[in-house]
Amino acid sequence: MALLVQKFGGTSVGTVERIKAVAERVKKSVDGGHKIVVVVSAMSGETNRLVALANDISDEPLAREMDVLLSTGEQVTIALLCMALSELGQTARSYTGRQAGIRTDDAHTKARITDIDTSSVLADLDKGHVVVLAGFQGFTDAGDITTLGRGGSDTSAVAMAAALKADECQIYTDVDGVYTTDPRVVPNARKMTQITFEEMLEMASLGSKVLQIRAVEFAGKYNVALRVLSSFEDGDGTLITYEEDDRLEQVLISGIAFNRDEAQITVVGVPDTPGIAFQILGPVADGNVEVDMIVQNVSGDNRTDFTFTVNRAEYDKTMKIVQQRANELGAEEVSGNTSIVKLSVVGVGMRSHAGIASKMFETLAHEGINIIMISTSEIKISVVIDEKYLELGVRALHDAFELAGQPQAQI
Amino acid sequence: MALLVQKFGGTSVGTVERIKAVAERVKKSVDGGHKIVVVVSAMSGETNRLVALANDISDEPLAREMDVLLSTGEQVTIALLCMALSELGQTARSYTGRQAGIRTDDAHTKARITDIDTSSVLADLDKGHVVVLAGFQGFTDAGDITTLGRGGSDTSAVAMAAALKADECQIYTDVDGVYTTDPRVVPNARKMTQITFEEMLEMASLGSKVLQIRAVEFAGKYNVALRVLSSFEDGDGTLITYEEDDRLEQVLISGIAFNRDEAQITVVGVPDTPGIAFQILGPVADGNVEVDMIVQNVSGDNRTDFTFTVNRAEYDKTMKIVQQRANELGAEEVSGNTSIVKLSVVGVGMRSHAGIASKMFETLAHEGINIIMISTSEIKISVVIDEKYLELGVRALHDAFELAGQPQAQI
Numbered sequence: 150m151a152l153l154v155q156k157f158g159g160t161s162v163g164t165v166e167r168i169k170a171v172a173e174r175v176k177k178s179v180d181g182g183h184k185i186v187v188v189v190s191a192m193s194g195e196t197n198r199l200v201a202l203a204n205d206i207s208d209e210p211l212a213r214e215m216d217v218l219l220s221t222g223e224q225v226t227i228a229l230l231c232m233a234l235s236e237l238g239q240t241a242r243s244y245t246g247r248q249a250g251i252r253t254d255d256a257h258t259k260a261r262i263t264d265i266d267t268s269s270v271l272a273d274l275d276k277g278h279v280v281v282l283a284g285f286q287g288f289t290d291a292g293d294i295t296t297l298g299r300g301g302s303d304t305s306a307v308a309m310a311a312a313l314k315a316d317e318c319q320i321y322t323d324v325d326g327v328y329t330t331d332p333r334v335v336p337n338a339r340k341m342t343q344i345t346f347e348e349m350l351e352m353a354s355l356g357s358k359v360l361q362i363r364a365v366e367f368a369g370k371y372n373v374a375l376r377v378l379s380s381f382e383d384g385d386g387t388l389i390t391y392e393e394d395d396r397l398e399q400v401l402i403s404g405i406a407f408n409r410d411e412a413q414i415t416v417v418g419v420p421d422t423p424g425i426a427f428q429i430l431g432p433v434a435d436g437n438v439e440v441d442m443i444v445q446n447v448s449g450d451n452r453t454d455f456t457f458t459v460n461r462a463e464y465d466k467t468m469k470i471v472q473q474r475a476n477e478l479g480a481e482e483v484s485g486n487t488s489i490v491k492l493s494v495v496g497v498g499m500r501s502h503a504g505i506a507s508k509m510f511e512t513l514a515h516e517g518i519n520i521i522m523i524s525t526s527e528i529k530i531s532v533v534i535d536e537k538y539l540e541l542g543v544r545a546l547h548d549a550f551e552l553a554g555q556p557q558a559q560i
Numbered sequence: 561m562a563l564l565v566q567k568f569g570g571t572s573v574g575t576v577e578r579i580k581a582v583a584e585r586v587k588k589s590v591d592g593g594h595k596i597v598v599v600v601s602a603m604s605g606e607t608n609r610l611v612a613l614a615n616d617i618s619d620e621p622l623a624r625e626m627d628v629l630l631s632t633g634e635q636v637t638i639a640l641l642c643m644a645l646s647e648l649g650q651t652a653r654s655y656t657g658r659q660a661g662i663r664t665d666d667a668h669t670k671a672r673i674t675d676i677d678t679s680s681v682l683a684d685l686d687k688g689h690v691v692v693l694a695g696f697q698g699f700t701d702a703g704d705i706t707t708l709g710r711g712g713s714d715t716s717a718v719a720m721a722a723a724l725k726a727d728e729c730q731i732y733t734d735v736d737g738v739y740t741t742d743p744r745v746v747p748n749a750r751k752m753t754q755i756t757f758e759e760m761l762e763m764a765s766l767g768s769k770v771l772q773i774r775a776v777e778f779a780g781k782y783n784v785a786l787r788v789l790s791s792f793e794d795g796d797g798t799l800i801t802y803e804e805d806d807r808l809e810q811v812l813i814s815g816i817a818f819n820r821d822e823a824q825i826t827v828v829g830v831p832d833t834p835g836i837a838f839q840i841l842g843p844v845a846d847g848n849v850e851v852d853m854i855v856q857n858v859s860g861d862n863r864t865d866f867t868f869t870v871n872r873a874e875y876d877k878t879m880k881i882v883q884q885r886a887n888e889l890g891a892e893e894v895s896g897n898t899s900i901v902k903l904s905v906v907g908v909g910m911r912s913h914a915g916i917a918s919k920m921f922e923t924l925a926h927e928g929i930n931i932i933m934i935s936t937s938e939i940k941i942s943v944v945i946d947e948k949y950l951e952l953g954v955r956a957l958h959d960a961f962e963l964a965g966q967p968q969a970q971i
Contacts, residue, residue, distance in 0.1 A: 206579065221636050232625050236618050243628050
């Protein structure tokens with residue numbers, strides 16, 4: 150008997166019929182002898198409906214009240230799924246974030262989980278109930294409702310799996326696994342049977358929209374076995390594990406990730422003094438903007454150029470913050486670009502292989518694609534390029550690293 | 561400075577525009593120097609939408625999950641109203657039933673409030689915030705979400721007013737006060753400026769749909785000054801108070817109430833032994849059916865006929881329960897009638913006046929209306945008649961007791 154956490158997203162619970170189908174799937178797992186915690190999102194369209202109501206009232210709705218509003222979406226789904234399970238003869242108990250003891254900080258609309266008290270959930274599992282948990286939500290020490298931000302249901306699922314020491318956290322989505330790159334861009338992209346957390350983290354943060362990055366971080370940190378699989382088709386999906394050494398065949402490069410929603414901001418000619426990065430990015434972080442790539446090059450004349458990228462939606466807000474700070478710091482100018490994309494080669498295998506970077510740059514040069522920024526980590530190399538070259542670049546790299554073809558052997 | 565609880569029903573918050581209008585009204589009260597707790601219902605149509613979702617999944621949705629589902633309706637409204645108040649520069653804090661400390665028993669979908677911990681609400685009021693409370697909901701000792709049943713937002717408002725020792729509980733509705741009878745039946749029905757709790761209780765329970773009966777009970781019990789007034793028009797509405805003696809002009813009869821949704825069940829020929837009423841009604845109460853009129857006449861031959869009325873929607877369910885019990889008790893037969901209505905003359909004045917009953921019966925006889933059942937209390941006389949005579953009976957009685965005409969003098 151295993152303890153499984155199964156997460157179903159908004160599309161998977163988008164209609165009454167689909168909720169019934171999820172109930173069937175959950176029942177099958179219970180009949181297979183497993184204890185099940187189901188984590189669900191709001192029915193697809195519901196969150197947008199609620200956001201529209203808020204926007205009809207205010208251009209900048211209160212964050213605390215936004216959380217009160219949006220958390221109702223998941224609450225509707227948990228009730229309906231419990232009813233559907235009951236129709237199949239399976240007892241089930243719904244849990245809001247608060248009822249499930251999911252405590253967070255008070256960063257409304259972007260809260261982070263600080264603690265989970267699993268006692269109630271465990272008691273219900275021991276009684277043979279399926280536990281149906283509202284994803285995306287928690288509560289503060291003050292008893293306020295919080296939400297974890299878009300995609301937060303993945304985080305809820307992984308966090309709950311970690312707290313319960315579940316055997317596996319299964320993320321049901323509308324794709325059947327993690328691919329070497331987006332199959333819409335490269336039709337012969339390959340589904341991976343296994344990938345490491347680190348690789349997945351790079352893939353997720355770089356725009357493979359299968360899993361929310363925080364969910365993968367959490368899973369890696371607490372060593373939760375994570376599996377991505379399809380709500381609509383049978384199959385084993387992709388298993389995301391801690392140990393790269395488990396693999397039978399060593400893979401050099403796992404995949405090509407990309408992100409269309411990037412925007413770049415450069416502070417030109419700031420004094421090259423200790424603490425300058427913090428002085429620029431501190432106010433940005435205070436504004437709750439997540440910074441993605443950060444690049445600062447060596448400089449010669451006590452001045453340096455400092456570049457970073459943010460989500461395109463946060464560009465205007467960030468630009469305002471940075472321009473004010475740049476004036477205070479005596480920078481020469483602030484420039485920006487919102488028509489860029491990021492494109493990355495990811496793989497734990499590159500740790501022990503030289504020449505990956507040069508092969509990447511060579512491939513892009515061969516296609517006539519100019520590289521605007523470069524940033525590297527142990528297991529990925531990212532470049533920023535003009536957005537018009539995105540598809541061309543992804544396809545060229547996918548070919549160059551020979552990622553297409555048959556799926557890996559099942560492990 | 562007064563502390564006011566203002567309750568707005570589903571129609572009053574039915575659209576974003578109306579929510580904004582409620583915010584304006586609340587803001588006006590705050591500007592008038594008052595501390596305000598607003599209690600709101602779900603946006604009109606929302607509860608029905610949620611019920612339909614549940615019914616698509618199950619013919620008998622789990623009561624616990626029904627409460628989880630329905631309570632989202634009010635939660636949406638509190639968030640939106642707080643946003644709207646914020647747009648007007650008025651700080652506001654939303655409260656779910658649980659956050660407001662509204663503790664109930666665990667009778668899901670029909671819960672009763674057992675206790676309210678007002679500390680958080682009082683703290684926010686002291687800080688100058690408007691408190692916006694989700695009506696209709698509470699939570700159990702186990703932390704489960706409960707709802708108070710249809711119309712429960714009135715109960716929430718009165719209970720909160722009692723717990724806070726508010727100066728007045730104002731129920732904003734789509735009517736501008738309490739009338740001597742339904743103006744749709746008797747066009748010259750008169751709006752009352754004042755009425756006693758006891759009279760209002762009889763009026764409410766008998767079908768004047770302005771206020772939920774439990775709200776009035778609560779208000780009477782805790783001596784909460786209750787005012788019914790219009791969401792859409794200015795005016796003082798009708799004040800419901802404890803003391804009949806406050807009135808300048810003594811009124812004999814306050815109004816004519818009626819209830820279209822009655823059904824009658826008669827157990828014929830049951831043994832006339834002590835405890836027989838309990839033996840019949842015990843299982844009915846256990847089935848969570850609310851019984852309205854109960855009539856048992858004197859009997860001669862150790863057998864008696866026992867009649868009671870229930871809401872028409874509960875007739876089939878109740879009939880099943882009663883038939884089984886009647887067999888066990890050796891009753892001769894069980895009969896029923898679902899085409900009846902109840903019609904009542906209500907007024908504290910009748911305590912000290914003989915002849916009200918005979919005048920009522922004479923009036924109905926004069927119109928050729930047959931009386932099926934009679935039941936009396938200190939301040940009301942109710943009769944059950946065939947539903948086809950409802951309008952005729954109400955109009956005749958309204959005339960006979962001279963209720964039409966100018967409103968009472970303002971008190």
